[in-house]
Amino acid sequence: MWGGRFAGGPAAIMQRINASIDFDRRLYAQDIRGSQAHCRMLVRQGILTEADGAAIVQGLDRVRQEIESGDFPFRHELEDIHMNVEARLAELIGEAAGRLHTARSRNDQVATDFRLWVRDAVDGMEGALKGLQAALIARAEDHAATVMPGFTHLQAAQPVTFGHHLLAYVEMVGRDRGRLADARARLNECPLGSAALAGTPFPIDRHFTAAELGFDRPMNNSLDGVSDRDFALEFMAAAAICAVHLSRLAEELVIWTSAQFRFVTLSDAFTTGSSIMPQKRNPDAAELIRAKTGRVIGDLNALLIVMKGLPLAYSKDMQDDKEPVFEVADTMELAIAAMTGMIGDMTVNTDTLRAAAGAGYTTATDIADWCVRTLKMPFRRAHHVAGSLVKLAEQSGRDLADLGLAEMQGVEPGITEDARAVLAVEHSVASRTSFGGTAPARVREQAAAARSRWL
Numbered sequence: 160m161w162g163g164r165f166a167g168g169p170a171a172i173m174q175r176i177n178a179s180i181d182f183d184r185r186l187y188a189q190d191i192r193g194s195q196a197h198c199r200m201l202v203r204q205g206i207l208t209e210a211d212g213a214a215i216v217q218g219l220d221r222v223r224q225e226i227e228s229g230d231f232p233f234r235h236e237l238e239d240i241h242m243n244v245e246a247r248l249a250e251l252i253g254e255a256a257g258r259l260h261t262a263r264s265r266n267d268q269v270a271t272d273f274r275l276w277v278r279d280a281v282d283g284m285e286g287a288l289k290g291l292q293a294a295l296i297a298r299a300e301d302h303a304a305t306v307m308p309g310f311t312h313l314q315a316a317q318p319v320t321f322g323h324h325l326l327a328y329v330e331m332v333g334r335d336r337g338r339l340a341d342a343r344a345r346l347n348e349c350p351l352g353s354a355a356l357a358g359t360p361f362p363i364d365r366h367f368t369a370a371e372l373g374f375d376r377p378m379n380n381s382l383d384g385v386s387d388r389d390f391a392l393e394f395m396a397a398a399a400i401c402a403v404h405l406s407r408l409a410e411e412l413v414i415w416t417s418a419q420f421r422f423v424t425l426s427d428a429f430t431t432g433s434s435i436m437p438q439k440r441n442p443d444a445a446e447l448i449r450a451k452t453g454r455v456i457g458d459l460n461a462l463l464i465v466m467k468g469l470p471l472a473y474s475k476d477m478q479d480d481k482e483p484v485f486e487v488a489d490t491m492e493l494a495i496a497a498m499t500g501m502i503g504d505m506t507v508n509t510d511t512l513r514a515a516a517g518a519g520y521t522t523a524t525d526i527a528d529w530c531v532r533t534l535k536m537p538f539r540r541a542h543h544v545a546g547s548l549v550k551l552a553e554q555s556g557r558d559l560a561d562l563g564l565a566e567m568q569g570v571e572p573g574i575t576e577d578a579r580a581v582l583a584v585e586h587s588v589a590s591r592t593s594f595g596g597t598a599p600a601r602v603r604e605q606a607a608a609a610r611s612r613w614l
């Protein structure tokens with residue numbers, strides 16, 4: 160491609176370090192689409208003849224077919240997808256192929272291809288997350304009134320409902336979708352026509368190519384056009400935060416499926432057995448989702464570090480932007496699908512959850528609240544009263560509900576039989592009717608709101 164100036168070929172090792180075709184072939188469809196848009200624009204602007212333009216567009220269609228049918232002869236010595244496609248085009252249509260690169264550079268070409276690819280990845284991930292939300296909302300609706308222990312510090316804290324817990328993840332995933340939508344809006348500007356870095360003397364129409372490729376507008380600055388990779392970083396940053404959410408849920412599944420908890424049981428479809436221990440049902444998919452978060456965060460870091468030292472405009476370092484992004488897209492696709500499958504399939508062990516909901520004195524706050532409401536006690540004093548009751552129960556290895564009225568009155572004479580009713584976990588959750596609270600009525604409202612907002 161640069162035979163005019165170069166006599167000798169590259170060293171074998173140079174070819175290996177330089178070639179990106181093994182991974183950037185994934186951009187073939189975007190590359191061809193971008194080239195066809197560029198070509199149509201050149202014809203409209205009178206820069207290319209109709210005949211050459213038609214030959215190029217048709218030739219590129221054939222190249223696409225060859226790639227899709229697996230017949231395309233990818234060649235390492237041609238470095239990347241752009242030169243592989245163009246070289247094949249020349250074989251197919253002859254000299255006219257050489258006119259396609261008028262008023263363009265691989266710098267704006269790759270920036271355009273990659274934006275198109277990431278835009279599709281954003282849309283794909285957004286759709287997958289919608290599916291995950293659908294699974295979470297459906298299970299939340301089933302379990303709007305299923306009580307379970309809520310935790311802080313992984314210590315039993317107060318009873319909540321299982322539906323409420325799942326809806327927390329619907330909120331997180333909603334923010335993930337919001338971040339993807341924000342990233343998409345900023346991504347959707349077209350670098351094509353920035354040329355190598357400075358623009359071009361040819362009378363191109365960047366607004367036309369931008370519109371052809373579904374972009375909102377051309378990028379304003381040609382230097383920025385070829386050197387910006389914020390779109391890739393933003394996609395990976397949104398993915399990394401999402402991966403952290405998936406990992407937290409995965410961690411909960413690992414805990415919940417353990418013999419000590421048994422809150423949920425995963426289906427055969429999403430667990431493995433042990434080759435030695437017949438009783439085992441391991442939550443491998445959840446563990447792997449938790450693990451893969453490391454890659455996603457690592458990939459974001461990798462590109463941040465690649466970009467941090469680069470002067471304007473293009474540097475070859477930027478060729479290393481693709482593998483991290485591809486890995487993030489592939490990893491997230493798998494992780495979201497596996498999580499959606501597990502959530503849809505899991506059996507929720509409502510009896511175990513109910514028994515656990517009351518263990519660990521989780522309704523102690525309810526007694527304190529009763530003292531505040533009924534005895535008009537300051538909350539700090541009420542907290543002390545409830546604490547003394549817990550101590551009393553704990554010393555004799557009993558639950559709060561097992562304390563006799565007289566014993567309770569020994570701690571606080573104002574306590575009546577009424578106070579004992581608030582110790583039931585169902586009462587506890589039903590009473591938490593504040594906006595966003597865990598009362599089943601609230602959870603049903605929130606599930607309905609989430610359904611209409613997100614699905």
Ligand code: ARG
Binds near residue numbers: 179473478
């Ligand atoms: N394969 C290159 C990349 O992905 C294409 C751009 C090459 N540009 C250049 N000036 N050598 O970044």
